[in-house]
């Protein structure tokens with residue numbers, strides 16, 4: 001079991017956070033952005049950054065090469081739709097993608113949007129940790145939380161109604 005700190009400051013103990021979210025045991029702030037047969041997209045619950053999307057498989061697996069052919073197609077398809085929605089609805093020009101296989105929870109891809117304020121922490125991978133910590137420590141204002149929730153709603157609305 002591990003303890004997860006949510007964006008609203010509450011803590012929750014789970015065995016696999018991805019299983020807990022994709023199975024509906026935990027509802028992330030703002031809820032589900034979109035769900036497919038094999039994947040589940042939601043805002044990262046730990047960091048209040050608009051359009052910071054986690055795309056998690058519904059099946060508990062660890063490595064990319066464990067995805068079946070059909071899961072792989074579903075993954076690429078929804079990943080690209082999410083990316084398009086980030087661009088068209090939130091004006092996100094660039095995204096960093098991360099997934100690591102030695103995580104304590106299961107297969108999920110982080111889509112980390114780049115905003116101008118992030119460049120004070122540099123570029124590329126070394127800037128990501130300070131950016132996330134800055135967001136968690138300095139951007140947890142009510143106004144920003146509202147903006148994050150609005151972004152979730154607009155992504156969710158467009159993706160679930162095929163508006164892109």
Ligand SMILES: [Zn+2]
Pocket residue numbers: 016017018019020059060061105106
């Ligand atoms: Zn899992």
